[in-house]
Amino acid sequence: MASKRKQAGTTGAPRGGAVRRGPARGRGPGRGPGRRLHGALLRKLGIAIVTGKYRPGSILTDEVAFAEELQVSRGAYREALQALTSKGLVERRPKAGTRVLPRRQWNLLDPEVLGWFFASRPDMPFIRNLFELRQVIEPAAARLAAQRRDEGELRRMKDALALMRRHTLATEQGRLADRDFHMALLDATRNEALVTLSASIASAVTWTTRFKQRERALPRDPIPDHERVFRAVAAGNAQGAARAMVRLLELAFEDTRISMEPQPRR
Secondary structure, three states: OHHHHHHHHHOOOOHHHOOOOOOOOOOOOOOOHHHHHHHHHHHHHHHHHHOOOOOOOOEEOOHHHHHHHOOOOHHHHHHHHHHHHHOOOEEEEOOOEEEEOOHHHOOOOOHHHHHHHHOOOOOHHHHHHHHHHHHHHHHHHHHHHHHHOOHHHHHHHHHHHHHHHHHOOOOHHHHHHHHHHHHHHHHOOOOHHHHOOHHHHHHHHHHHHHHOOOOOOOOOOOHHHHHHHHHHHHOOOHHHHHHHHHHHHHHHHHHHHHHHOOOOOO
């Protein structure tokens, strides 16, 4: 019996009552405090670059000083710089430090980079550039979607419209549905090159819709514009779908322009 008790004791709790536990369940890779710190640091540096605190040509030379200033480890700082390098914002060279690259080299369509621009107040040229890009891509996508869509894609667009009506674009749920509508339309083109742009287009849709409501309510309801696109796509009317999307984007840009005008003093 004593032998059995001794064996049992070797497999029980360690002395002092501490119990060894395995890894916490439900915590996958990338969800711990280190990942959150990396994301916060990356966002802080990204916003500082796109808003001009660190201008193109600036050299971020002293890794130790920057890490101390931001109160992070040098490893976390280097990891954030690697992410910025992959997005084209900076270039790292041995002994020369890290240099902020010219804006033309930035991956402006990266969803994170778009988010950094909208974290402050992007200027009108940047907003216009986004809408011009959408005018190049989305009417052509609507034309192809009308020719190639299937019932599943039409159902996704219809469901997204229903959620937009229920929640309105003044809510996060409505804006997510708006994003889903545009992504479903791009998927319906069956064009792999266009589909690779869906994350960027969806990010542009989300951020511009949120931005134009930052200081005032939407000047009008844009959901009927989406309904016209859907009806044309569902009817297989390629030209009608393209025209409806052109008009949707024209009105969306005008709404955004109005939202950026100074509000009259009361």
